Amino acid sequence: MRLEFDAVLFDLDGTLIDSTEAVRRAWRRWAEEEGVDPARLAGTKGKPAKEIVASLLPPERHEEALAHYSHIATHDLEGVVVLPGAREATEAVGDRKAIVTSCTRDVTTARTAAARLPTTDVLVTADDVDRGKPEPAPYLLGARMLGVDPRRCLVVEDTAAGLTSGRAAGCTTLGLGNDLAADVVVPDLSHVRFEVVGDRVALTVPGEG
Incomplete structure (x- = not known):
């Protein structure tokens, strides 16, 4: 796919x-x-x-x-680590990405530093919206900050609340884990491949038709 x-x-x-x-x-x-x-x-x-x-x-x-x-x-940051495929995925997407989290900005900064995950220019935290996930506001704001139509965005999530938020914003959804209601579901980001092609981001899911 x-x-x-x-x-x-x-x-x-x-x-x-x-x-x-x-x-x-x-x-x-x-x-x-x-x-x-x-x-x-x-x-x-x-x-x-x-x-x-x-x-x-x-x-x-x-x-x-x-x-x-x-x-x-x-x-308390003991055991905070990068998940499989995450570093590769975020690097492959380049500047065509945002991180949209339910954490506050200080917690986000602490955890990304502990995991040694590279920072991103566009970051939406709980401090930036009045109503968080599962409401659509966080993902709508992320798309707006990137200057793109949310209907042409992919949301990558591991929770039902996050996927509900992404769908409500009009985005296509990629769920990580089991028993999730998403357009595409895989175990983790090591099971997909991203690449920038021109002005678009291509998602490939090996083995999917």
């Missing part, structure tokens, strides 16, 4: 880098220190921290609690 796009919009955690254990540790510690039952964190994967905090604590505690989580998440 070969598809062409104007740009590629990559999620970060679980897509380009593996921060799974660091994220779990951060939220578990945060919940314990904030007096929140960790079981209430179920179903929050892929959602912005500010929305998770808002769903668990009263309004007067939101700002301080979010800062508390950010402090934990930017300091």
Whole structure:
């Protein structure tokens, strides 16, 4: 299978880098220190921290609690690594890409540095939108910052919330993992190939018709 796009919009955690254990540790510690039952964190994967905090604590505690989580998440970075194929994919796409993440900008900076993932010029974080994934705003903003039509973009995601966001923005979706509702699904980015051809980005999925 070969598809062409104007740009590629990559999620970060679980897509380009593996921060799974660091994220779990951060939220578990945060919940314990904030007096929140960790079981209430179920179903929050892929959602912005500010929305998770808002769903668990009263309004007067939101700002301080979010800062508390950010402090934990930017300091506990053990085990954060680049995922298979991620470096090759982002390098192949060149400047026709954006990273669109539910993390805050400080957490994003800390995790990409820990994973030694090259930075990108166009970055959309939870700090840049009022409503995060699964709403379309993050991916609409990413496309707008690149100056392209979202309907001619590919969104690369590993969560249902992220894929819902990409679809709502009008993008084609590439899901990484199993049991995901996406236009194309592969285990990870090592199973696809990107290349820039003229002013377009070509995606090739070997073995797909």
